[in-house]
Amino acid sequence: MEQIERFANYIAAGLLALMFLLAVASMKNDSAVRDEMPHIVAGYTYWTMHDYRINPEHPPLIKQLCALPLLFLDVNFPSTYKAWADNVNDQWDLGDTFLYRSGNDADQMIFWGRIPVVILMILTGIVIYRWASEIFGNKTAGLISLLLYALSPNVIAHGRFITTDMGITAFSVFALYSWWKFLRNPNAKTFAITVVLQMLMHLAKFSSPIFLPIMGIMSLMAVCCYNTEAMSVWKRIRVYVGGIILATIIAYIGVGLWYELVMYKMPLEIQQRLIAESISDNEFRHLGLATKLTALTEIPVLRPYAQYLLGFFMVAAHATYGHSTYFMGSVGQNWREYYFIAYLLKEPIASQLFLILSLVGIAAFVLIVLRSEHRKDLLERALRKYGILIAFLILIAIVLYMGMTAKLQLGIRYVISIFPYLYIIIGGLSSFIIRRSRLASVFAVLLTVWLFAANFVIYPYYLAYFNEYIGGPENGWKYMIDSNLDWGQDLKRLKTFVDENNIKDIKVDYFGGGNLDYYLGQGNFTYWGFDKGPTTGWVAVSVDAIQWNSANTDQRMSYHWLTDNYEPVAKIGYSIFVYKIE
Numbered sequence: 001m002e003q004i005e006r007f008a009n010y011i012a013a014g015l016l017a018l019m020f021l022l023a024v025a026s027m028k029n030d031s032a033v034r035d036e037m038p039h040i041v042a043g044y045t046y047w048t049m050h051d052y053r054i055n056p057e058h059p060p061l062i063k064q065l066c067a068l069p070l071l072f073l074d075v076n077f078p079s080t081y082k083a084w085a086d087n088v089n090d091q092w093d094l095g096d097t098f099l100y101r102s103g104n105d106a107d108q109m110i111f112w113g114r115i116p117v118v119i120l121m122i123l124t125g126i127v128i129y130r131w132a133s134e135i136f137g138n139k140t141a142g143l144i145s146l147l148l149y150a151l152s153p154n155v156i157a158h159g160r161f162i163t164t165d166m167g168i169t170a171f172s173v174f175a176l177y178s179w180w181k182f183l184r185n186p187n188a189k190t191f192a193i194t195v196v197l198q199m200l201m202h203l204a205k206f207s208s209p210i211f212l213p214i215m216g217i218m219s220l221m222a223v224c225c226y227n228t229e230a231m232s233v234w235k236r237i238r239v240y241v242g243g244i245i246l247a248t249i250i251a252y253i254g255v256g257l258w259y260e261l262v263m264y265k266m267p268l269e270i271q272q273r274l275i276a277e278s279i280s281d282n283e284f285r286h287l288g289l290a291t292k293l294t295a296l297t298e299i300p301v302l303r304p305y306a307q308y309l310l311g312f313f314m315v316a317a318h319a320t321y322g323h324s325t326y327f328m329g330s331v332g333q334n335w336r337e338y339y340f341i342a343y344l345l346k347e348p349i350a351s352q353l354f355l356i357l358s359l360v361g362i363a364a365f366v367l368i369v370l371r372s373e374h375r376k377d378l379l380e381r382a383l384r385k386y387g388i389l390i391a392f393l394i395l396i397a398i399v400l401y402m403g404m405t406a407k408l409q410l411g412i413r414y415v416i417s418i419f420p421y422l423y424i425i426i427g428g429l430s431s432f433i434i435r436r437s438r439l440a441s442v443f444a445v446l447l448t449v450w451l452f453a454a455n456f457v458i459y460p461y462y463l464a465y466f467n468e469y470i471g472g473p474e475n476g477w478k479y480m481i482d483s484n485l486d487w488g489q490d491l492k493r494l495k496t497f498v499d500e501n502n503i504k505d506i507k508v509d510y511f512g513g514g515n516l517d518y519y520l521g522q523g524n525f526t527y528w529g530f531d532k533g534p535t536t537g538w539v540a541v542s543v544d545a546i547q548w549n550s551a552n553t554d555q556r557m558s559y560h561w562l563t564d565n566y567e568p569v570a571k572i573g574y575s576i577f578v579y580k581i582e
Contacts, residue, residue, distance in 0.1 A: 008139035026460030032513030043067030121159030145427025259304035322407025411483030488512010490573035
């Protein structure tokens, strides 16, 4: 352990460098996933048009970061195309036209657009390492936490795409870490950093308010535990509780200013039309929401907040009214066990065993406290030092509860923002037993080797990762699809397969953010669907299309004719099944 502690920073740097290389190398041949197409064009219009008509259902920050490299490329924007010139929020058509039908190099744009997300992923790893090391007072805790993060196929998968999932993960970690630093050392500098990072967190994703109660809990714990001798209780309340309230107010003022910069050239009539077309009063009839948001647009200082609230309520409606998906043989909208099963099947078994090791660590700690004659002092010191873990556990419980009750269960990515906190808990508690037991140390080494092996075996198909419980990614499509497995990332690999096998015509049913004409070429394929019934020749079908229709009992309106009678001759990246039917 002493040797590990001595070289911990170098090991951490090596893990992060490896994570960066794996992410960049693996994303090179991934075609655009479903949500990347509207995100990248939206970000580009925010920079160049200062107009927020595209993709208002997500805050602007991550889209802007991803579109920033495009400002330095030779890019054509279809400003006269109807999806921009005539329509509002025609994001899918505009995104497709921008990437694939405007003379642009789509692969170059997608590759460079993903780099900012990869950088955020690496920066998050740095904070995880530092935070865990500081909480537990040893770098072994930081290394284990970072190891679980840096080699997680799920983190790497979603840390390479132009989406908001890694964005909220990163900026929530940054904001909570900075607030933790402020609580331990309250001053103007740490407060200002917290305000800026909280603002950026709110600009990353509309789920950001979930983290505000956690910051409040951290503040209340600080009132009870920090600076009890240097400050009176009322001063602690003013500094810690008043501080989070003030920081949140200032952060949201910053959100409004940021929105104003993004949309100041957006015509008022376009914004009002966007509200009318995006929010139905039938969905929020008891609020009269569309009318109220339109009224806000008439007040210049509140106009940016009307746009913010528009996006917030669009997401709320989506979560409330749901989105059907396939899960464990059924198609529906809500399963309470969804994210627990997703964790069980998609998180590496080695990571899950580290979780068990951490439970052994906490049991050992409790045993030490119970046997001590100074258990009260030990508990007080533990609460002061490790109380932040209680806030982490509450955050994890809140996110999982919301996931259980929501009708929006499209992938493990929806709860990936809690992974850093889970890894810090596991890293710290498991280090407690590892540093005290040679047997636990040997076990940890074996788990580390297993974790490396699991990561390298799935490379470069990180999105399709499933662990050994179900036989790996080969069988993942039987349990979960969508962003757990098939988000459209393998279209370029299908193109390679078609070229290598000299296939002149192939029927394709593809789900994703790629464009068949762009990659396969017009005349070389036929658009296909389950409703067209049995056929012959080469057929390529996304597993999303297969499983979405598998629950349909009408044999004529499904792919049963295909899956019940034929075996695929190839599985492209685990997400596209290719058949050759004589």
